[in-house]
Amino acid sequence: MAMHLRRLGHNRKLASNVARPIELWSRSFAASPKDDDEPKPSQIQLQAQEMLDICSRGVGQVIFLNSPTSGAVILGGLAISSPYLAGLGALGAITATGTAKLAGMDNGMLKDGLWTYNGCLVGCAAAVFGPASVLACTTSTIVGAAATPFVSATLKEIMIMPQWTYSFNAVALTSLLRTRPLLPPPETSTEAVEPIVSTVGMGDILVAPFTGISQIFVVESALSGGIIWYGIGMYSPGLAGHALMGSAIGMLSGALMGADASELAMGLWGYNSALTSMAVGVFFVHSIPAVALSAFGAAATASVFGAMKTIGGIYGAPALTLPFCTTVSACYLFGKQVKGLEFASAPHSPEKNKP
Template structure:
């Protein structure tokens, strides 16, 4: 009897550990290692769409299990560092694909993302540059592009390709700054729901006031630059130009900052501003393929500054 109880207790403990680690995988999307923040983010996602909430949780669990089965260092798993690409990949594929195999492709994609993340961590280990969301971006793009050659991988109709010769920039109408700020936070998780966005903001500030303030500054700066450069008002209001800036300033000015980086705040602002023209340019480049920009501007701008610090450490 005692042996059975002990076995059940150990099993329950392992299950709880997997859930906690999976929630940290969700929170690591915004560089936070906190299960409570992960739970708040999961609630925000589920409020916006219950099936995307289920996909995000399953993807996080799959990412964690792949690493456990693969024998990855427990410290890395516990921090959630090996699950966030799985979460984003699962969510993106569930949103941007359609058809009867959408769920299966999304969940298999989240497992592959975990393996891809491990491979990239090994490849980039000597550079000292973090992989960020690069595995999620590349894997998602390739799976979406495969839809042009594989009939059972079907693009969602909102990702239909556009001909650039017929493209027209619409800058009519007013911009609701508050909407743009909150939508910027929501777009980190592909969300367009006011309550969900408020919860995400709360989750970020819960993890750290400094983190929240920097994210807010990066978001506002990017929105302002997009407006001054004549960006499409609807895209600015939707947070299209804000979410990459949020991730970039957090990465450059907070997470990967050392005591030698005296001007980290300013380099973070510059990097956040740079995400705006890169988002616009990349969006134009991808229009004929019907692909979303995802977080590539964030990865590119963060890599630019973090690599430059190897030569100019004050940045």
């Protein structure tokens, strides 16, 4: 009996030791009004917390996730593959948020991260396609990200639908069409170029849908894509299903159009299609017609990507997310003409969308 009481006391003490840090952590985020003895955060701390929340939401809003937790998971997934890219993405998010705040733009959109997400993408694109110099790339990110809220504010006045990532494309392509990063160096001779032997295996193809999800943030990594997909699932399992389905359909469509296996494995044919499918899942009430639009929209996006990729190759610039913007705009307008499709009154996710 005594032995049992000692064990019980030990277990209670252990539970108390575990629960205490959790309690302290919880209080730091949600202090009770009765805790007068607890030190209150300063104005600077409150502003820093608000900035962190907005920027994290902005990272999530790249893929329609209005959640700082999911945004933090996504940024962590990017950092695993490229700390440099994650850093510039965060810098772009901070710059766009600060610019919108200083300019006094709509506070509701600010708190939802809607002035932020295009700036995050500018930073990600700069890390991959920008100047080799870190200083030049950082400067490019700050200047480009600062411009995105103003482009978005202009589009807000003239568009009859969501802005998607038009601001990111307008800002990034303004620079990329000048620098033309995809053109081979001038000194490269066509006779000196040796044929590239593809080393793509079946495993690379099987994980390509996850790589496609990572390519939304200009990262080529199935691991990062898997972490991002997990972040989507935390917000909405249904939306995670749309993302993976869209990426897989985009990859399959590319294969049917004769795309090179290396491009399929890199996820290049999946990311725009994943975005289109997710947008349908966010803005339409879940139904069989909505799922069909998600699937057909993903296939159509892959077709548009193939065309824009060819045109972009001529000018030495990537297509970025223009194929997504073009196709999802058509899907949005198409939805107004089909009775089986209903727009969500408060767009969120397939689980929560109501007519």
